[in-house]
Amino acid sequence: MKSTPSFRLIAGLAALAFAVWVPSGKAVLLDWDLYSWTPSALTQSFDIDPLNPGNDITITITGDTGKFNLGYPVTATAPFTGGLAGPPSALQNLLTFDNKTQAVTYTVDFHYASGVTDVAFTLFDIDAGVADINQPIDQIRGNVATLTDSSTMGPTSLTGSVQNTVTGSGLSQVVTGTGPAGNTSADGNAAFQYNGAALSQFVFTFGNDAAAYGSGLAQGFALGDINFTPVPEAGAVLACATAGLIGVWGLRRMRRATVDS
Ligand SMILES: [Ca+2]
Ligand SMILES: [Ca+2]
Ligand SMILES: [Ca+2]
CATH class of the missing domain: 2.60.120 (Jelly Rolls)
Structure with missing residues (x-):
C-alpha cells in the first residue's frame, strides 16, 4: 500500500505536535x-x-x-x-x-x-x-x-x-x-x-x-x-500523547509502505 501525501502530512504533523506541544x-x-x-x-x-x-x-x-x-x-x-x-x-x-x-x-x-x-x-x-x-x-x-x-x-x-x-x-x-x-x-x-x-x-x-x-x-x-x-491539565496531556501515538503509528505505517513498494 502506498501512503497518500495527505496521510503523510497528517502523520508528520501529529508526530511534530507530540514533539513540540506536549504541555511543558x-x-x-x-x-x-x-x-x-x-x-x-x-x-x-x-x-x-x-x-x-x-x-x-x-x-x-x-x-x-x-x-x-x-x-x-x-x-x-x-x-x-x-x-x-x-x-x-x-x-x-x-x-x-x-x-x-x-x-x-x-x-x-x-x-x-x-x-x-x-x-x-x-x-x-x-x-x-x-x-x-x-x-x-x-x-x-x-x-x-x-x-x-x-x-x-x-x-x-x-x-x-x-x-x-x-x-x-x-x-x-x-x-x-x-x-x-x-x-x-x-x-x-x-x-x-x-x-x-x-x-x-x-x-x-x-x-x-x-x-x-x-x-x-x-x-x-x-x-x-x-x-x-x-x-498541565490531565486532558491536555492525554490529547498530546494520543496525537503523538497516531503520528508515530502513521510514520511506521508509511515506512512499511515504502519498504513494501
Ligand atoms: Ca524602608
Ligand atoms: Ca517598610
Ligand atoms: Ca489567560
Missing part, C-alpha cells in the same frame, strides 16, 4: 512592567497567559484597606525597588495604620484547572523604623498556600535580608522587620517560594509586630513580579 509546564510571569494596577483598586485580575483561557491571576486586598495612603496601592518604580537595577515597576503599598493591630491581607488566586506550582515572588522593604518605640515594625504573617486538594502549606522557602528576620516554620512562618532598610536597597527583601505542590491560592498579611507602638506613621512595602508554572 512553561513558566508564566506577572511582570509589573507589562501589567499595571489601577491606583487605589482593591482587586484586579490579569490575563497574562494566552495558553490558559480568560484571566489567569486575581489579587484581592482585604482588611483595613481604608488605611492606604492616597493613590495606593499602585504600580510604580518608587518608593520601594528591592535594590533592583532599573528599577522595575512593582506593586507599591503605603499605609498609615491607627494602631499595631490593623493590617491588610493579600489573596492571590490562580485560575488554572490543575493549579500552578513553583510560585516565587519577593516583597521589598519589610523593615522597621529606627530604634524608637514610636516607629512601625513591618510584619508579613499568615503566609499560607491552598493546594488544589484544599489542603494548606507554608512557603517551602522564605528568605529574609539584613533588616528583617524570618521566624517559625510550616504554616506559621513570619517575616518581621528588625531595622531600617533604605527604600532603594535590598536590605528589606523577603523572597518567597511555594514549590512542589499544585496550588490555587496563596495569602499573606501585612501589619505590625506586637512590639510596635502604632503611632499613625506611614509604612509600606512592595510586591515584585510573581513567577509561577501552570500544572
